Amino acid sequence: MQLQSMYQDIILDHYRNPHGRGLRDPFEAEVHHVNPTCGDEVTLRVHLDGDTIADVSYEGMGCSISQASVSAMYDLVLGKSVTDALQTGEQFMTLMQSKGDAAVAERLEDDLEDAVAFAGVSKYPARVKCALMSWMALKDASARALSTAPTGENA
């Protein structure tokens, strides 16, 4: 059975006990992203302290992959600069495009921490979008947060 390669225990743990879930104040930007092929949704807020991500809060509904992905992302980006967080997002994108190539997962393991468990998802093209939805929302929200609070002094 190949299912275990996708549904790693880490993923199922994040799905059952999501980290950082719930919408919180304060925030500089809120975005709503949907996956139009399946109707999965996430509402995501970003709170910046200067250019550091002080909080990412979210609500959403969707499959285990999309929900676990946003939870793992929360752990990864909290306290990072927006630049670093988005770079981590690029690494996650690379992992998702790896088509199950173990070498790619190994190379990214240190940077992606729990999120490297999503390597198995990359073998299923239909599910890659589920894993990427929250990262797309973060990229969008960060860009808006930076443009609405360019100095960060009011954060």
Added chain:
Amino acid sequence: MTATVSRPAGAPVLPLDVEAIRADFPILSRTVRDGRRLVYLDSGATSQKPTSVLDAERHFYENYNAAPHRGAHQLAEEATAAYEAARATIGAFIGAPENEVVFTRNSTEAINLVAYALSNAATAKEPEFRRYAVGQGDEIVVTEMEHHANLLPWQQLCERTGATLRWLGLTDDGRLDLSDLGTVVNERTKLVAVTQQSNILGTINPLGEITARAREVGALVLIDGAQSVPHQPVDVATLGADFLVFSGHKMLGPTGVGVLWGRYEVLDALPPFLTGGSMIEVVRMEGSTFMPPPQRFEAGVPMTAQVIGLGAAVEYLQRLGMANVLAHEEALTAYALEQLQAIPGVTVIGPPDTVARGGAISFTVEGIHPHDVGQVLDDLGIAVRVGHHCAWPVVRRYGVPATTRATFYVHTGYDDIDALVDGVREAQRFFGVAPSDSEGATS
């Protein structure tokens, strides 16, 4: 040889010989996901193709490939004859004369053809094309259970023309709420667009009531037959509609061909949607005139091979008999509804019994998102559809984010449904949400 593949105790003998039919579908002999038998329960999205359809297309390309209705050479003559013979076959399948059968890319394009013709009518230079023009103050009526293909073209038509879109709602058990039919369909209604069989709920709609009301107010009626024409006998002579659309690929035919049937008198009063070669009478730099239907609506070199393939698909279905196809799916649907609803935590979205119901069964599994249900089923070799099934307002109406949907066809047997039911239980085990049996018994 028995007529069925592993018939469960108490279940009726299926009208179709599943084993013999499966042998006609090459794809059903392949395996998926580490050598598992393919259990294809996604015919509602697209159907598999029997060898006779594949052979018809290949035979065309190998023997008389040419552009029909052009050229005077022998190949062109043969291609034209085959293309028009397929039109006659497909027309006869739904009880229509061939000049009322327009080939489109699929149902979606057929509906768009009508929607654009109705807005083009308002600005047509030919007075005879303005009869069905839609504009400000007019109303278009759809239902809340329509596939996006039978919703968005009408939304867009209303946005282009200033007409108003109205709709019939749904009842809690997945049927049309006709309590306000008399007011929703009224003297301002120009067209009523309704599906004959819901692609997500499986509901078969009471078209007679709707077409009768539309007649009273002089509105046109378009029936979306994408999920009905492949699965039940449909006769346009008794349908009471002005238009019927369906897709070839959902009825054992190739992709890239669909049908718009229209009453000749109505088609003849409509301006074209797409313009170009083939559909013209006389072309001058100052302006042009158009052919009568169906050619007026078939611009460009048509999808000849696909039309011929669809003709072969129709002949295959006719050999089985559409009454048998319907009875076959009714038996499977009854069995599947019973088996699925016996699983604690499974809820069918749509009519829970077989009354006025086709073989599309949508369901949710408590505690597991449909994507995850679909993934477990896929791992077992079972192909279902998950998501909102291009009917987003329907899932919203029933308060679920998405559903898992199984659909049946002529090659489906009881063994496929047993595999589905076992797969759903496996998903519950995998995600640790299998409710105890006592919970199901006491509910």
